[in-house]
Amino acid sequence: MEAQEDLQLNLNEESLLEMYGLIVLSRRLDERTWVLHRQGKIAFHISGxxxxxxxxxxxxxxxRGQDWVVPYYRxxxxxxALGLTPKEFMLGVMGKKGEPSSGARQMPSHWSIRRMNVVSHSSPVATQTPHASGIGLAIKMxxxxxxxxxxxxxxxxxQGAWYEAVNWAAIHKLPVVFMVENNLYAISVRQDRQMAVEHVADKAAGLGLPGVTVDGLDALAVHRAISEAAARARAGDGPTLVEAMVQRMTPHSSxxxxxxxxxxxxxxxxxxQDPVRLQRDKLMDMGLLSEQAETEVQERAAAQVEEAIKFAASAPYPEVSEASYPVYAGDRADG
Ligand SMILES: Cc1ncc(C[n+]2csc(CCOP(=O)(O)OP(=O)(O)O)c2C)c(N)n1
Ligand SMILES: [Mg+2]
Incomplete structure (x- = not known):
């Protein structure tokens, strides 16, 4: 029933298959990146x-491309899904020239992609939240x-910064969606050592915005919740906190x-409860994905990932003379 509603509302068959293709591509890319790390070919990976x-x-x-996104490393x-290519990701993990987020100066997975309206975040956690509220204020003004x-x-x-930023967005009804990816762990610290409430969404009541918890293993459920939150934000009705319950199936990082x-x-x-398998089963139940189409999705993802690895492996490193460019005013790309 809900799947039928999704088809009618805002997702057609093509976009449901696109959604699945992206999920499979991400998994493939992520798994291969772990292997590259264990082979000693890259220095660091943080997995989604x-x-x-x-x-x-x-x-x-x-x-996509019009709204702003202030993401985090995972x-x-x-x-x-916003348009980063596997080749660009691989340039990042291999620290190669042409990597779009920072020209290979930042740690991998510290996204900053101008054409996608994706704004750079720092490693100290929660610093991205005030940035998002600030962008929301600019949009409103x-x-x-x-x-x-x-x-x-x-x-x-x-983090204090998170409360301050969400509070500010709620007071001023800023067009922000605060998405929380709850995997129950912060490195080694379980959620019950981190907060006394059962759900992060429970914190919303104290800050004066709606908070919802959704099944983050279900792409359609999250799509529905974020669509509603986005519509509220666009209508001038203010921010929403959407907590997606997910799994961290790997160590925190490499x-x-x-x-x-x-x-x-x-x-x-x-x-x-692997979300890739759950989406596949759902699409098969809906009659949208045949065994043959599934094989093709897997093969296409594998080919794209291998091509990206080859491309990045043979790409040059940045020049030493560009190391600090453009960090300091007056820096020049040619040193
Ligand atoms: C202010 C700050 N404190 C500590 C760290 C080290 N650190 C990096 S990620 C992380 C855990 C974050 O956990 P969570 O917010 O649940 O995100 P997850 O990694 O589980 O997706 C910590 C403690 C940091 N980067 N910044
Ligand atoms: Mg966590």
Whole structure:
């Protein structure tokens, strides 16, 4: 029933298949990046495995290229859905020239893509939230027809900056969607050591904005929730907090060993709730995805990823003389 509504409302068959293709592409790219790391070919990876459905569902609820997005490091699938190419991502993890976020100066996955209206974030968590409220204020003052979506992990909502920024957006009815990707862990710290409420969405009541919790393993459920929040924001009715319950199916990053704090049985259990498989089953149930089409989606993703790896591996590194450009005023690309 809900799937039928999605088809009627704002997603046609083509966009549902696009959604699935992006989820599969993100997973493939992410898994291959872990392998590159374990082979010693790259220095660092922070993974979005288990978050893909929520991120693609959210991105596809926006006017892509027109709305503003202030993401966080785990948002690979969201970035692909907004138009980042696998080649650009690979240039980033390999630190190669031409990487779009920073010319390969930033850590990988610190997205900043002008053509996609994706605004740079810093490594200190929650610093992106005040940026999003600021952009929301600018949109309101200019009378633009855009909105802002900012994303964050549940752990980072403990930061003072997060409360200040959400409070400000609620007071001034700014066109912001505050998306929380709740995977129950902040590196090794479980949610119950991070907040006394059951859901991050419960915090919204104290700040004066609506807060909803949705199944983040269901791309359509997230798409619906973010679409509603975006419509509210666009209508001038202010911000919404949307908490998507997702899974972190990997260690925090390639530098983390989760065996010291996460029971193996817990991780094993997550496999039965893999969002890629859940979306595939749903599309098959809806009669939109055949076995053959599924094979083609997988093969297309694999080919794109291998091509991206080859491309980035043979790309040059930036010149040493450009290392600080354009960090300081007066810096020149030619040194
Ligand atoms: C202000 C600050 N404190 C600590 C860190 C180190 N740190 C990086 S990610 C992270 C955990 C964030 O967890 P959460 O917000 O739940 O997002 P997740 O990584 O689970 O998606 C921490 C503590 C940081 N980057 N910034
Ligand atoms: Mg978390």
């Amino acid at each position: 495995i288990g978050h893909e459905a929520a991120q693609v569902g959210a991105a596809m609820a926006l006017r 948002d690979l699938a969201m970035m692909l 200019r009378g633009d027809d855009a909105i802002v979506l900012t994303s964050i992990g549940e752990g980072a909502t403990s 530098d983390d060993d989760d065996r010291s704090y996460r029971p193996r049985a817990e991780l094993e259990a997550l496999k039965a």
